[in-house]
Amino acid sequence: MATPERLHNSASAAVYLIGALMLLLVASAATWMLVRDYRSAVQNARQHLDNYTVVLAEHTALALRNAPAEVLAAIKHKPAEASDESLQQYMTALYGRLELAYSGRVLLFRSDGTLLTAFPRHAGPAGRSYAAHPLFSVALPRAPVGAIESAGVLDPGDYLFAYRTVKDYPLVVAVSSSMNDVLSVWRRDTLIVGFGALVLAFVTALATFLFGRELRRTGDLTRELSERELRLDSIIGSAMDAIITIDEKQHVVLFNAAAERIFGCSAQEAIGSALDWFIPERFRETHAQHVKRFGESGTTMRRMGSDLVLAGLRANGEEFPIDASISHVDVGGRKFYTVILRDITERQGAAAALNKSHQELSELYESMHQVREAERTRIARELHDELAQWLTALKMDVSWIATRLPREHEELIGKAERMRSVVDSTVAAVRRIAADLRPVMLDDLGLVAALESLLNELSTRAGIEVSLHAEGQELELPEPLATAVYRMVQEALTNVARHARATAVAVDVAVGGRTLHVRVRDNGHGLKPDPDRKSFGLLGIRERARTLGGDARIYSPPGAGTIVEIDIPLQAAPAERPAL
Amino acid sequence: MNVFLVEDSPLVCQRLVEMIEADGAHRVVGQAANYDDAVGGIAATSPDVGIFDIKLARGSGIDALAEAKRRLPALVGIVMSNYATPQHVKASAEAGADFFLDKSSDFERITEILSSLAGGNQRKDAP
Numbered sequence: 016m017a018t019p020e021r022l023h024n025s026a027s028a029a030v031y032l033i034g035a036l037m038l039l040l041v042a043s044a045a046t047w048m049l050v051r052d053y054r055s056a057v058q059n060a061r062q063h064l065d066n067y068t069v070v071l072a073e074h075t076a077l078a079l080r081n082a083p084a085e086v087l088a089a090i091k092h093k094p095a096e097a098s099d100e101s102l103q104q105y106m107t108a109l110y111g112r113l114e115l116a117y118s119g120r121v122l123l124f125r126s127d128g129t130l131l132t133a134f135p136r137h138a139g140p141a142g143r144s145y146a147a148h149p150l151f152s153v154a155l156p157r158a159p160v161g162a163i164e165s166a167g168v169l170d171p172g173d174y175l176f177a178y179r180t181v182k183d184y185p186l187v188v189a190v191s192s193s194m195n196d197v198l199s200v201w202r203r204d205t206l207i208v209g210f211g212a213l214v215l216a217f218v219t220a221l222a223t224f225l226f227g228r229e230l231r232r233t234g235d236l237t238r239e240l241s242e243r244e245l246r247l248d249s250i251i252g253s254a255m256d257a258i259i260t261i262d263e264k265q266h267v268v269l270f271n272a273a274a275e276r277i278f279g280c281s282a283q284e285a286i287g288s289a290l291d292w293f294i295p296e297r298f299r300e301t302h303a304q305h306v307k308r309f310g311e312s313g314t315t316m317r318r319m320g321s322d323l324v325l326a327g328l329r330a331n332g333e334e335f336p337i338d339a340s341i342s343h344v345d346v347g348g349r350k351f352y353t354v355i356l357r358d359i360t361e362r363q364g365a366a367a368a369l370n371k372s373h374q375e376l377s378e379l380y381e382s383m384h385q386v387r388e389a390e391r392t393r394i395a396r397e398l399h400d401e402l403a404q405w406l407t408a409l410k411m412d413v414s415w416i417a418t419r420l421p422r423e424h425e426e427l428i429g430k431a432e433r434m435r436s437v438v439d440s441t442v443a444a445v446r447r448i449a450a451d452l453r454p455v456m457l458d459d460l461g462l463v464a465a466l467e468s469l470l471n472e473l474s475t476r477a478g479i480e481v482s483l484h485a486e487g488q489e490l491e492l493p494e495p496l497a498t499a500v501y502r503m504v505q506e507a508l509t510n511v512a513r514h515a516r517a518t519a520v521a522v523d524v525a526v527g528g529r530t531l532h533v534r535v536r537d538n539g540h541g542l543k544p545d546p547d548r549k550s551f552g553l554l555g556i557r558e559r560a561r562t563l564g565g566d567a568r569i570y571s572p573p574g575a576g577t578i579v580e581i582d583i584p585l586q587a588a589p590a591e592r593p594a595l
Numbered sequence: 596m597n598v599f600l601v602e603d604s605p606l607v608c609q610r611l612v613e614m615i616e617a618d619g620a621h622r623v624v625g626q627a628a629n630y631d632d633a634v635g636g637i638a639a640t641s642p643d644v645g646i647f648d649i650k651l652a653r654g655s656g657i658d659a660l661a662e663a664k665r666r667l668p669a670l671v672g673i674v675m676s677n678y679a680t681p682q683h684v685k686a687s688a689e690a691g692a693d694f695f696l697d698k699s700s701d702f703e704r705i706t707e708i709l710s711s712l713a714g715g716n717q718r719k720d721a722p
Contacts, residue, residue: 400650403677404604407699411610414703442699446677456682459655464682471681 027230034223038216045212052201052208057175060197061162064177067190068160070113071121072179075188078109079181090131090186103132110134119192122168124151126185130168137169150176150189167191256357263310263350265290265303277358280330295328310343310350327356335360381495381562388453388498395453398445406445410438454501462497466522469505477512479520486525496583499559500524500533503567506552507535507579514550515539515577526585530565533581541571556581596621596713599642601659603628603652607698611646614706621709630654630662637663637670644709648698649676649683657683657690664691671712675702 089102110121121134128146154163162177173194257274270285291299327337339356417431457465463485470481511520517539525532553569560567565583602608612623624640627633629652647656660672674687679697687695
């Protein structure tokens with residue numbers, strides 16, 4: 016498989032190879048140029064020197080024809096043990112006249128290798144034999160005319176010699192030129208070419224290195240990118256939520272597995288199609304506008320439809336509720352929106368079931384209250400209206416007997432008195448029990464009187480300073496509202512007496528608009544945030560207020576005791592439930 | 596004194612009648628066990644004194660007192676009840692009661708009150 020990573024690896028290898036080849040090319044070209052130039056430099060110098068030897072050989076032969084005898088003798092004299100001054104002078108004069116425009120040296124040898132003279136003149140010993148010099152040992156035996164590179168004759172270093180035998184004389188004339196001179200131009204060129212080649216090679220190497228590194232880096236980035244893409248793909252693919260990306264024309268560009276499952280539509284079908292496919296028709300217009308507005312807004316992410324229920328449309332035409340969030344991003348000037356959503360059909364069902372269950376519990380709770388209240392009322396009434404009446408009648412009879420007993424029956428009179436006091440105690444007990452069961456006063460005198468009584472009792476029992484502020488004549492509340500309010504206040508006061516360590520409590524009851532406001536405020540130490548100890552009493556207040564369609568808030572402002580605030584809508588109070 | 600009894604317990608009612616009429620100075624001119632009979636009966640008999648129980652079979656004695664007082668302002672109202680809380684006392688006073696008696700402990704004061712009323716000494720006993 017030609018992964019991008021491999022592609023980049025082979026590309027960078029190719030770049031290095033090309034770089035190396037270019038370096039080789041530069042080196043070969045430079046070498047080739049230098050060798051060529053070297054050869055042509057030497058060749059040119061040879062040609063030059065050879066031309067000189069032609070002229071020199073001719074002039075030497077010519078000059079010798081008219082030469083004085085001692086010069087000729089010197090030529091033949093052998094071996095030349097001392098420098099023959101006349102020959103030297105003669106020849107120097109001749110060569111001087113020739114205006115040899117050459118930097119080298121002219122050498123005149125006898126055929127046996129003896130140096131006769133040199134021009135320009137040299138202080139070294141003329142007459143020495145150079146038979147061993149390559150000029151004589153190698154070159155001359157091969158050809159009478161030629162050239163050779165060799166060590167210098169009079170001077171140190173390498174020299175180029177061109178030589179030629181002199182016609183009719185046993186002489187060899189040679190012209191030498193220092194290789195340094197011959198190659199000076201070539202050396203300068205070599206330096207330039209070499210430097211140029213070096214620069215070129217360096218630049219090539221550098222470019223190759225940089226390009227290669229860049230490629231490698233791109234390769235690394237590509238690999239990292241593809242890894243990340245893989246990771247992202249697996250995340251998107253395995254997400255439980257549907258993930259859908261659309262472009263600015265609201266066409267689907269990404270559709271993950273969860274989306275396929277939820278919408279019942281394959282990614283293949285979905286990609287490229289309009290998002291409208293997945294939105295119930297009645298929402299399409301507003302949805303498109305929302306998305307557009309969202310794209311133009313500064314925010315890049317938000318929860319969708321936080322105040323309304325969103326709906327999706329399955330491929331089979333079924334609508335379902337969704338919970339969705341949207342984000343947008345600009346890629347290369349194009350806007351993309353990503354929606355993450357989940358099917359909340361089940362959740363909504365569960366929430367509804369929970370609500371219903373809670374509702375039923377509430378109703379049961381309230382109904383239990385009412386049943387209990389009815390029971391208590393009945394018993395309290397029985398106690399008060401039956402038992403207490405009988406006791407009263409009994410007491411009246413005892414009194415009647417007592418007043419009619421003869422004075423002398425002191426014992427009987429005492430007994431009658433004791434009976435009266437027993438009846439009194441019994442009446443008191445009956446009243447107390449009845450009052451504890453149910454504030455009958457609530458039915459006879461209404462809520463305010465009942466609350467007043469409740470507060471008075473609290474004040475007497477717990478020594479707490481109490482105050483009641485009740486507004487309006489409208490406090491003639493219907494049942495079961497009056498009882499519920501009474502019980503809630505009673506619960507709040509019980510809480511005050513038990514836990515608040517308060518020294519004062521104030522109860523306010525007022526009707527504002529169509530709402531009944533009840534407030535119980537103490538000056539105790541406030542609610543303790545103790546999650547382990549649930550106050551069922553306070554929970555009960557809240558639950559009861561909710562059942563009545565209202566709300567209860569229980570809180571402790573710092574340093575201000577505890578406040579219980581109850582709001583009950585007067586219209587929404589549920590009608591009396593049918594008796595169970 | 597002509598007395599009208601508003602009381603729904605026959606047991607108590609019977610004994611009260613006995614007690615009131617015992618010395619022959621006072622007379623029970625009518626009885627009622629509920630609000631309507633009470634208001635109607637008082638209007639019909641115009642008694643001097645009305646004795647009201649609070650808890651009636653139908654309606655409240657306090658309401659009956661208020662209504663009877665409205666129709667017969669000269670009526671002396673005595674509330675006598677087993678519900679003897681300060682709230683009941685207050686409610687009775689607001690309805691125009693002249694006396695408030697705890698039924699099981701103060702009933703004997705009725706003859707005393709009636710006698711003092713009959714003696715022309717219309718001193719209003721504080722309840």
